[in-house]
Amino acid sequence: MRVAPILFCLSLAACATAPAGGVNDPYEPMNRRVHAFNKGLDATLLRPVARAARGGDDAAPQGPGAMTLVGNFGSNLALPGKVVNSVLQGRPEPAVRNTFRFFVNSTLGLGGLLDPATADFALPEIDTDFGETLHVWGVPEGAYLELPVLGPSTERDLAGKVVDLFIDPLDSVLTDEQKIAGTAARIVSKAGDRARFGSTVDSVLHESADSYAQTRLLYLQHRRFELKQEQDVIDPYAD
């Protein structure tokens, strides 16, 4: 009986959201101010650091670079949380595959530094998060948000990020030092991504006419693709 009002609210919320492919951005003025801050942060901090990191990797192109090892380590620690989400979504196959991946890389992969699961066991990471779980449960996307430092998101994905902090099974297993190492690895690997996708980020953030609108569109389109949501089809020949 208590579920009914919640379902009713959810279906109302679903009606209130923008149609497939549309952009629902009632907080645009605030989001644009955050975007200006994030863009400044990228120009003064992330871009120079990423350039330096890329220069370092170029100098030693043989074997996996330090950045790759750190990235592997961080992603490996994120796997148990993804397994929990797959289970909550009622998707046993990705849960099982990510579990095997976690055990292979934690042992043969020397604590997650290497990635033999992808290379030798055909077990690539299957990405998911609580934002996707909410989507599977029927929660609508909500308004678009640009978060300080973290970047583009939606109301649903922000709720997902918060919940993901609490449902990580490793939280009760790891020591504080190990948790800090994991968090540090994830931050460094984000900087690594900034280096790897440098020209893409530069082109969107620093070369487009309206970097806020481009970031918003790229995020929403890619996120809806990840969640297998319906996308707009443009037919220039339709009369």
Place this chain on the structure above:
Amino acid sequence: MTLMPIDTRRGFLGLLAACSAAAILPAAPARALTQGQATALVQQAVDEVYAVINSGRPAARMYRDFEGIFVRHADVDAIARTVLGPAARQVSAAQFAAYAQALQGFVARKYGKRFREFIGGRIEVRGARQLKSFWAVDSTAYLSGQSPMAVEWHVSDRSGRPRFFNLIIEGVNMLATEREEIRAMLARNRGDIAALTAALQQAG
């Protein structure tokens, strides 16, 4: 007199037939264009792009080559019209032609700049499926050091021969993205198409 009803009925039936044909036609893939032709067009474009990337020519020369491939295999007119949006109906033919030409150079430079990411990689064309009035050709891009990416090509022969008019990379729609960008550039130039054309010649 007795012929009239029959005549009318035939006329009515003919009309019905025409209506249902019209209703069916848009659902059928762009008339003559076959799945094989749509896939072949994409394969051809991919092969030509990789021939340029592997040629080792200077970057400026590559951008000209990419522009040539784009003009040969993409429906530049439809792309230019779509990304310009409603403003396309308010400009003269000469203004539109100049803008479309500037746009093709802009696209060739903007996307061509990224050619280094494709060195040592490959794009596998997999197959095609019907979508609205055209074909969606699915391919996978395997770039070194990255997870495989889904690249979808939208192909139509409405321009007179098979050409692609949109690319969707991991869900990111090129027409939608460039429409947003051109809208912003047009607003920055206070809606002046000549100023937009000049800006496109500089950008990318």
